[in-house]
Amino acid sequence: MKNATKSWLSRLWIIVVAALLVEIISLVQYKRIRGVMEEETEVRAYIVLGAIAAEIGHMMELTEATMSENLWEVRRNLGQPDSLFPAMKRLIDDNPHVVGGCISFVPGHSPSRERLFEPYAYKWGGKIKTMQLAGPDHDYTQNPSFRAVAETGVPSWSDPYLYGRDSLFNLTTFSYPVLDGNGEIAAVCGLDIDISWLGDTLVARQHFPSSFGLLLTRDGKLVVAPPADRTAPEKVEQVMQLISEGKMLSADGKTVIHRVRMNRDPYWQVVEVYDTEEVYEGMHNVWRKQIGFILLGLAILFFMIERFAHNEKELRKATEKQARIDGELAVARNIQQEMLPKTFPAGISGHLEPALEVGGDLYDFYRRDGKLFFCIGDVSGKGVPAAMLMSVLHSLFRLISGKEESPSKILKALNRQLCESNESNMFVTFFVGCLDLYTGKLRYSNAGHDKPFLLPGSGASLLPAKANMPLGVFTDTEFKEQSLTIEPGSGIFLYTDGLTEAKNARRQAFGREHVQEILNSCIKEGCTSAESTVAAVSEAAHAFEAGAPQADDLTILLIKYEPGELLRVSITLINDKDEAEKLGPFLKDFLSKLELDRKTAGGLRLALEEAVVNVIYYAYPEGETGDVTVYAESDRSEVRFTVVDSGMPFDPTAVLSADTTLDAQNRPIGGLGIHLVRKLTDSVSYSRKDGKNVLILTKSII
Amino acid sequence: MKTTIQEIDGKLVATLSGELDTAASQETQEALQPLLNSEGKDIVIDCTELEYIASSGLRIFLSILKQAKSVGSRVVLKNVNEVVRDVLELTGFVSIFEFE
Numbered sequence: 001m002k003n004a005t006k007s008w009l010s011r012l013w014i015i016v017v018a019a020l021l022v023e024i025i026s027l028v029q030y031k032r033i034r035g036v037m038e039e040e041t042e043v044r045a046y047i048v049l050g051a052i053a054a055e056i057g058h059m060m061e062l063t064e065a066t067m068s069e070n071l072w073e074v075r076r077n078l079g080q081p082d083s084l085f086p087a088m089k090r091l092i093d094d095n096p097h098v099v100g101g102c103i104s105f106v107p108g109h110s111p112s113r114e115r116l117f118e119p120y121a122y123k124w125g126g127k128i129k130t131m132q133l134a135g136p137d138h139d140y141t142q143n144p145s146f147r148a149v150a151e152t153g154v155p156s157w158s159d160p161y162l163y164g165r166d167s168l169f170n171l172t173t174f175s176y177p178v179l180d181g182n183g184e185i186a187a188v189c190g191l192d193i194d195i196s197w198l199g200d201t202l203v204a205r206q207h208f209p210s211s212f213g214l215l216l217t218r219d220g221k222l223v224v225a226p227p228a229d230r231t232a233p234e235k236v237e238q239v240m241q242l243i244s245e246g247k248m249l250s251a252d253g254k255t256v257i258h259r260v261r262m263n264r265d266p267y268w269q270v271v272e273v274y275d276t277e278e279v280y281e282g283m284h285n286v287w288r289k290q291i292g293f294i295l296l297g298l299a300i301l302f303f304m305i306e307r308f309a310h311n312e313k314e315l316r317k318a319t320e321k322q323a324r325i326d327g328e329l330a331v332a333r334n335i336q337q338e339m340l341p342k343t344f345p346a347g348i349s350g351h352l353e354p355a356l357e358v359g360g361d362l363y364d365f366y367r368r369d370g371k372l373f374f375c376i377g378d379v380s381g382k383g384v385p386a387a388m389l390m391s392v393l394h395s396l397f398r399l400i401s402g403k404e405e406s407p408s409k410i411l412k413a414l415n416r417q418l419c420e421s422n423e424s425n426m427f428v429t430f431f432v433g434c435l436d437l438y439t440g441k442l443r444y445s446n447a448g449h450d451k452p453f454l455l456p457g458s459g460a461s462l463l464p465a466k467a468n469m470p471l472g473v474f475t476d477t478e479f480k481e482q483s484l485t486i487e488p489g490s491g492i493f494l495y496t497d498g499l500t501e502a503k504n505a506r507r508q509a510f511g512r513e514h515v516q517e518i519l520n521s522c523i524k525e526g527c528t529s530a531e532s533t534v535a536a537v538s539e540a541a542h543a544f545e546a547g548a549p550q551a552d553d554l555t556i557l558l559i560k561y562e563p564g565e566l567l568r569v570s571i572t573l574i575n576d577k578d579e580a581e582k583l584g585p586f587l588k589d590f591l592s593k594l595e596l597d598r599k600t601a602g603g604l605r606l607a608l609e610e611a612v613v614n615v616i617y618y619a620y621p622e623g624e625t626g627d628v629t630v631y632a633e634s635d636r637s638e639v640r641f642t643v644v645d646s647g648m649p650f651d652p653t654a655v656l657s658a659d660t661t662l663d664a665q666n667r668p669i670g671g672l673g674i675h676l677v678r679k680l681t682d683s684v685s686y687s688r689k690d691g692k693n694v695l696i697l698t699k700s701i702i
Numbered sequence: 703m704k705t706t707i708q709e710i711d712g713k714l715v716a717t718l719s720g721e722l723d724t725a726a727s728q729e730t731q732e733a734l735q736p737l738l739n740s741e742g743k744d745i746v747i748d749c750t751e752l753e754y755i756a757s758s759g760l761r762i763f764l765s766i767l768k769q770a771k772s773v774g775s776r777v778v779l780k781n782v783n784e785v786v787r788d789v790l791e792l793t794g795f796v797s798i799f800e801f802e
Contacts, residue, residue: 581725602754602785609756613724672757672793679792 015302049260066095085130088121100192109186149175157266160223211274218267329357347560349530359553360386369696370640376494377430407432407445408481419475427472438633455491460519491560498554564636607680610673619647643695705733719751727758750781
């Protein structure tokens with residue numbers, strides 16, 4: 001968990017650092033582009049302003065040319081007031097920019113009777129009209145332009161001014177000295193030029209809604225401003241204040257001023273003002289959006305990485321878990337396979353193939369007291385739960401059958417155990433058999449399992465086995481026990497329904513008849529070994545499935561009764577001490593037939609003698625006559641002694657062995673007999689059956 | 703089962719011949735009775751011809767040994783054959799008897 005948080009944090013850090021980097025790069029780029037744009041805007045502003053200034057200059061040059069080219073006519077008519085009017089008409093007609101013109105006579109040079117005389121021509125409604133302007137209410141000598149020119153003789157351009165009767169025009173006047181024949185300044189000729197277009201141009205050339213143009217005089221006096229409805233007068237005032245302070249940028253950096261001064265008289269200044277926020281708003285918006293998109297992208301990226309990391313982790317966890325389960329299942333499978341008998345004596349063959357890693361089928365067999373105990377079972381369901389129950393059953397079978405040889409009692413005990421703790425309601429079909437290898441007597445009991453086949457030489461037939469109830473269903477189920485004696489060479493073929501219900505791709509079952517046919521053909525062809533018969537049947541089942549997945553656990557157990565040359569003798573003695581004498585010859589005779597070495601024969605003889613003497617001496621109360629029967633049997637691989645008496649119930653196996661480590665003084669005289677019996681045989685088992693004590697000793701002689 | 707007792711060089715030498723099984727044990731025990739009164743003499747049990755011994759025979763051996771030890775004499779088993787020696791080993795008698 002700690003690691004998970006750590007890696008989550010480190011991923012978050014990477015994303016945050018990436019975001020910061022991207023933001024920084026983006027900001028630097030924004031600043032750089034803005035710088036380029038500022039330069040570009042400035043250059044463009046100067047180009048525009050320069051063009052306007054040049055246009056004004058050009059217009060002025062034209063006007064000056066008009067003046068110089070046409071003034072001669074005015075000069076010629078200086079003395080003839082009436083002739084001056086047509087001369088003025090022609091003068092102003094020559095230039096489309098000129099809207100009017102006047103001759104203002106220097107007092108003393110007036111050709112009329114009046115001191116002041118000022119003939120004036122102007123364009124009106126497509127015609128040129130004339131009039132004399134000077135009068136009591138119009139003293140042009142007060143006009144500074146006039147005075148400057150009249151006194152200095154230097155031509156000059158007036159500052160723009162508003163003039164008009166019906167509508168106002170922006171005018172500027174070019175004043176030029178007119179010399180008389182004596183070379184004195186007799187008058188000043190003025191040409192009025194309409195520069196109203198300049199205001200329109202200053203507005204029209206703007207690129208942004210709130211930017212505006214201004215026209216200032218040489219001294220910085222404002223003469224043309226945008227209309228109040230377009231630009232607030234306060235704004236203009238603020239800009240004028242900045243200009244007067246010589247600043248080109250407002251304190252907040254939002255207002256930028258570009259100014260171009262004409263390169264000739266009258267050195268007017270054209271100004272352009274714009275709002276940086278407006279100019280760069282678009283770019284700023286793009287930048288902001290871009291940052292937003294990048295952050296969003298990173299967030300999505302982070303989310304995706306998290307998802308990916310999470311998924312990967314889940315996947316890895318799932319894979320690890322699966323690997324662990326697989327490993328555990330493999331171990332479970334091994335454990336389960338280990339439980340099965342690993343070595344098969346001649347005549348016995350088993351085959352178990354789980355459909356999944358582990359299965360719910362089991363079989364087992366083992367030899368005890370010259371009897372072969374065997375079972376086959378099928379736990380309902382398959383997989384791990386079935387396998388666990390199977391393991392329990394296997395252990396219980398060994399435990400119970402180790403003390404009990406009646407198949408029906410074994411089943412009853414198994415059933416009771418199973419019912420006690422069967423909360424998952426599983427049930428088990430089970431078949432238990434006990435084959436006496438010396439007599440061929442088969443005792444068996446069936447708990448709902450498929451009937452095994454009996455394989456005598458004549459052909460396979462079903463063993464008549466009452467089905468009974470499966471294990472794990474009812475606690476008090478009674479199991480019927482059956483028995484029959486089978487001939488040497490016969491076999492018992494047990495299987496689970498995984499064999500008869502093996503399915504092919506068309507969902508058809510292999511079937512019991514099919515199994516029977518194969519068993520019969522095996523008998524006919526003389527399949528001698530149990531192993532080859534089991535292999536033939538399982539191979540036939542797989543061939544039938546033809547690659548279709550195995551649906552259920554498949555288990556086969558074949559037990560052939562193939563005893564060697566059987567040797568069987570018995571003797572009955574009464575509980576008299578002298579009767580013990582008969583035992584020596586009886587045993588010597590039996591053992592001599594087995595051709596044993598002296599040591600083995602001696603050991604066997606001693607074991608039996610000790611067991612029988614024990615009965616003769618202690619089984620019956622003092623003075624009571626009883627008998628003891630001894631069966632000595634061998635199939636040449638094992639010797640089995642069975643000692644049966646009708647005395648008091650007495651289990652010699654429960655008696656403690658003598659302590660053979662004590663010194664001579666502390667040794668008890670008795671207790672050696674049972675110790676020797678144990679030491680000299682492979683197994684000693686006691687049971688009380690039909691009111692008799694039955695003691696069985698076995699010893700392998702191979 | 704044949705049993706003889708001789709005194710040779712101050713030792714009581716019992717010679718056992720045949721099979722000392724349960725049936726023969728009572729008879730043998732009676733025959734070996736003199737050994738229980740050894741009067742300090744060492745005892746030698748010659749097993750050269752002893753072919754078989756059951757726990758009843760071992761019991762006789764043990765009673766002789768206990769008696770002899772109580773009077774400070776030794777008991778030696780002589781020429782024990784394989785079968786008999788096995789039984790002595792299985793019962794731990796090898797550690798309490800002396801062998802020759």
